[in-house]
Amino acid sequence: MPKTTETVLELNLTALGDNYRYLKSRIKDTTKLLGVVKAFAYGSDSVIIAKELEALGIDYLAVAYVNEGVVLRDAGIKTPILVLHPQSENFEILIDRCLEPSLYSERVLQRFIKVASKKKQVNYPVHLKFNTGLNRLGFNESEVNKIVSELNATSTIKVIYLFSHLAASEDLTEKDFSESQISTFKTIAKNISNKLSDQPKLHMSNTSGILNYPDAQFDMVRSGIGLYGFSNIPEEQKNFTPIASLKSVISQIHTVKKGDSVGYNRAFKSGGAIVTATIPIGHADGISRAYGNGKGWVMVQGVKAPIIGNVCMDMMMINITGIVCKEGDEAIIFGKQNKADTLAENIESISYELLTAISQRVKRVVYRK
Ligand SMILES: *Cc1c(COP(=O)(O)O)cnc(C)c1O
Numbered sequence: 345m346p347k348t349t350e351t352v353l354e355l356n357l358t359a360l361g362d363n364y365r366y367l368k369s370r371i372k373d374t375t376k377l378l379g380v381v382k383a384f385a386y387g388s389d390s391v392i393i394a395k396e397l398e399a400l401g402i403d404y405l406a407v408a409y410v411n412e413g414v415v416l417r418d419a420g421i422k423t424p425i426l427v428l429h430p431q432s433e434n435f436e437i438l439i440d441r442c443l444e445p446s447l448y449s450e451r452v453l454q455r456f457i458k459v460a461s462k463k464k465q466v467n468y469p470v471h472l473k474f475n476t477g478l479n480r481l482g483f484n485e486s487e488v489n490k491i492v493s494e495l496n497a498t499s500t501i502k503v504i505y506l507f508s509h510l511a512a513s514e515d516l517t518e519k520d521f522s523e524s525q526i527s528t529f530k531t532i533a534k535n536i537s538n539k540l541s542d543q544p545k546l547h548m549s550n551t552s553g554i555l556n557y558p559d560a561q562f563d564m565v566r567s568g569i570g571l572y573g574f575s576n577i578p579e580e581q582k583n584f585t586p587i588a589s590l591k592s593v594i595s596q597i598h599t600v601k602k603g604d605s606v607g608y609n610r611a612f613k614s615g616g617a618i619v620t621a622t623i624p625i626g627h628a629d630g631i632s633r634a635y636g637n638g639k640g641w642v643m644v645q646g647v648k649a650p651i652i653g654n655v656c657m658d659m660m661m662i663n664i665t666g667i668v669c670k671e672g673d674e675a676i677i678f679g680k681q682n683k684a685d686t687l688a689e690n691i692e693s694i695s696y697e698l699l700t701a702i703s704q705r706v707k708r709v710v711y712r713k
Contacts, residue, residue, distance in 0.1 A: 345709075345711055347674050348591045348592075348593060348674060348709075349593060349672070350592075350593060350624070350707065351590075351591070351592040351593070351623075351624050351625045351629065351706055351707070352590075352591055352592075352706065352707045352708070352709045353387075353388065353588055353589070353590050353591075353702055353706050353707070353708050353709070354588065354589045354590075354591060354679075354709050354710075354711060355388050355389065355392060355393075355587055355588055355708055355709065355710045355711070356585070356587050356588075356589075356711060356712070356713065357392075357396050357587070357710060357711070357712050358712045358713050359573055359585035359586065359587045360393065360396055360397070360400075360571060360572075360573075360587045361396070361400055362585055363570055363571050363572070363573050363584050363585060363587070364377075364379075364397065364400050364402070364571060366570075366583050366584065367551075367554060367565075367567050367570050367571065370554055370555065370558070371554060371561050371565055372561060374563075375561045375562070375563060375564060375565060376403035376404060376547075376563060376564040376565075377402055377403055377404070377564070377565060377567065378402070378403060378404035378405065378406055378426065378547065378564055378565065378566040378567070379393075379394070379397045379402045379404070379405050379406070379567060379568075379571055380405075380406045380407075380550075380566055380567060380568030380571075381393055381394050381397070381405050381406065381407060381412075381416070381568075382406065382407045382408040382409075382412060382428065382568070383408065383412075383700045384700070384704070385572070386568060386569065386572045386696065386699045386700055387588070387630070387698075387699040387700040387701065387702040388572065388587065388588050388699070388702075388708070389708045389710075390407070390412065390415060390416060391415065391416065391419040391421075392708065392710055393571075394416050394419070394421045394423070395419065395420075395421065397423075397571070398421060398422070398423050402423060403423070403424075403564065404423060404424050404425070404426060404564065405421065405423050405424070405425045405426070406425065406426040406427070406428055406566060407425060407426075407427055407428065408427070408428050408429050409427065409429060409430065409431065409434075410427055410430050410431065410434035410437055410438045410441075410443060411434070412427075413425045413427050413438070413441060413443040414437060414441050414443075417441045417442070417443070424444060424469075425442075425443050425444065426443075426444050426445075426446060426471055426505075427443050427444065427445050427446060428446050429446065429481065430443075430445045430446065432452060432455045432456070432459075435455065435456055435459040435460070436459055436463065439459070439460060439463055439465060439468065444469050444470060444471060444504075445470050445471070446470075446471050446472075446473045446481070446507070447470050447471070447472055447473065448472075448473040448475075448481040448482050448483060449481075449482075449483060450483075450487065450490070450491075453472075453491070453494065454494075456470065456501065457494075457498055457500050457501055460500045460501055461498070461500040465500055465501070466499055466500065467499060467500075467501070467502035468500060468501045468502065469501075469502055469504045470501045470502070470503055470504065471503070471504065471505040471506070471507055471547075472491070472503050472505075472506050472507070472536075472544070473506075473507055473508065473509075474506060474507070474508045474529060474532050475508070476508045476509075476524075476525040476526075476528040476529050476532075477511050477521065477524070477525045477528070478509050478510070478511040478525075480509070482508065482509075485528060485531070485532050488532060488535050488536055488539075489539075491536070492536060492539040492540065495540060496539075496540070502542060503536075503540065503542075503544045504544055504545065505544055505545050505546065505547055505563070505564070506529075506532070506533050506536060506544045506545075506546050507546065507547045507548060508525065508528075508529045508532075508548050509548070509550070510522055510525055510526075510548065510549065510550060510552075510553045510557075510560075511525065513549065513550055513551075513552035513553035513556055513557065514552035514556070514576035514577060516556065519556075522553075522556075522557060523557075526548065526557065526559075526560045529546070529548055533546050545562070545563035545564065546562035546563050546564075547562055547563060547564035547565060547566060548560050548562055548565075549561060549562075549565045549566065550565075550566055550567065550568065550569075551567045551568060551569045551570035551571075551575070551576070552575075552576045552577060553565065554567060554570065555570075555575065555577055555580050556577065569695065569696060570584060571587075572586065572587050572588065572695075572699065573585045573586035573587050573588075574586060574683075574684070574685055574695045586678075586679075586680075586683060586684060588678075588684070588699065588702075589676065589678065589679035589680065590625075590676070590677040590678050590679070590684075590702065590706070591674055591675070591676050591677065591679065592623045592624055592625045592642070592674070592675045592676075592677060593623065593624065593672060593673065593674055593675060594621040594622070594623060594644070594664075594669065594670070594671050594672060594673050594674075594675055595621075595622050595623060595624055595659075595671065596621070596622045596671060597619060597620070597621050597622075597664070597669075597670070597671055598619070598620045598621075598622070599617065599618075599619055599620075600614050600617070600618050600619070600620055601614065601617055602614055602615065602616045602617055605653070606620055606652050606653040606661050607636075607652070607653030607654050607656065607661055608653070608654045608656060609654060610653075611636065611637055611653045611654045612637065612652040612653035612661075618663055618665040619663070619664050619665045619666075619667075620652065620661050620662065620663055620664065621644070621649070621661065621662050621664045621669070621671075621675065622659055622660075622661050623642070623659065623660060623661075623662060623675045624658065624659055625658075625659070625660060625677065625706075626655055626656045626657045626658040626659050626660055627655050627656070627657055628657045628658055628703060628705065629658070629702065629703050629705060629706050630698070630701035630702040630703050630706070631651075631655055631660060631677065631701075632655070632691065632693075632701065633654060633655045634691040634693075635651050635655055635660075635687075635690065635691060636651055636652075636653060636654045636655040636660070637651070637652070637653065637654065638650050638651065638652065639651070639690045639691055640687055640690050640691070641662070641682070641687075641690075642662055642675045642676060642677050642682070643675070643676040643679070643681055643682050644662070644664055644667050644669050644673060644674070644675050644676075645667055645668060645669050645673065646681065647666075647667045648682075649662040649663055649664050649667060649675070650662060650663050662675065678698070683695075684698050684699055685698075
């Protein structure tokens with residue numbers, strides 16, 4: 345990539361392909377791969393990523409909300425799209441755009457059947473979600489009989505997949521808990537399948553589940569963070585390449601005397617003569633104020649430059665004392681050398697939060713290499 349002259353999020357589509365192929369190598373040939381592209385494809389760009397995944401041959405996509413799926417359909421994406429948490433006000437649009445809902449409770453199931461039957465649907469494909477321990481969304485095991493009788497009484501919808509979600513798939517100290525979730529899911533699936541004429545397929549694992557629980561792949565797996573190049577399992581990180589780099593530039597350099605302050609509320613007071621640089625990225629772009637006052641840093645000419653004072657809305661200041669650099673030089677917030685998950689750790693956060701916070705105002709630049 346040529347050096348940037350403004351704040352950009354660079355997206356490496358070659359790395360996306362590499363991550364995709366690595367994940368494929370970790371699953372059986374018969375297991376499908378679903379790419380999770382919710383939240384602007386983890387803060388990158390959902391249309392660019394979904395198109396690339398479609399070109400790579402991904403089997404399925406998932407978003408959290410209906411409007412995210414509509415954006416993909418508007419862009420011409422034809423791959424099946426699961427909507428993980430559809431809101432019932434949007435069920436009609438969901439059907440119009442051929443999106444597949446996750447139905448996770450009696451209330452939502454009944455509501456969806458009502459809307460779909462009003463729209464004269466027959467065998468509309470749906471996924472039923474079961475709660476096996478995360479206690480977030482999902483039917484409980486005790487509801488199986490009721491669900492089955494409702495399903496057998498309608499031809500409006502057809503359950504094509506049953507699914508569940510692991511609560512701690514990255515954490516092997518919770519292996520027993522994860523195994524118990526998997527076994528509960530198997531019991532539920534067997535119980536339902538025995539009572540329905542058409543056998544639904546199954547999916548359960550997220551990225552860490554794919555890596556840690558190869559026996560829980562079932563018919564499909566769902567990967568988000570792995571496609572974007574992060575592994576929550578440190579030993580596996582070498583097999584993934586982060587696709588996104590967040591870069592900015594030095595707008596201005598100041599020499600600050602001992603006792604002078606930098607930024608709002610005079611949060612930084614200099615203990616000596618220092619050199620600072622101002623860069624055009626702030627909390628409105630997704631760099632939380634929590635990174636201010638030395639918690640976070642950026643790379644300038646390959647050297648760590650700490651963020652000093654409070655992060656402003658559109659800018660932040662860094663300490664470049666001793667770094668040979670000039671106005672117009674790049675400042676890399678995260679990239680190859682300084683990974684997003686490492687930066688996030690400084691404020692007790694995770695890659696997911698830092699990536700998804702990158703605001704839409706930051707220009708996306710795509711490249712391959
Ligand atoms: C977001 C999400 C995923 C993706 O998880 P990763 O850890 O990013 O692979 C999978 N399944 C569900 C239900 C999700 O909400």
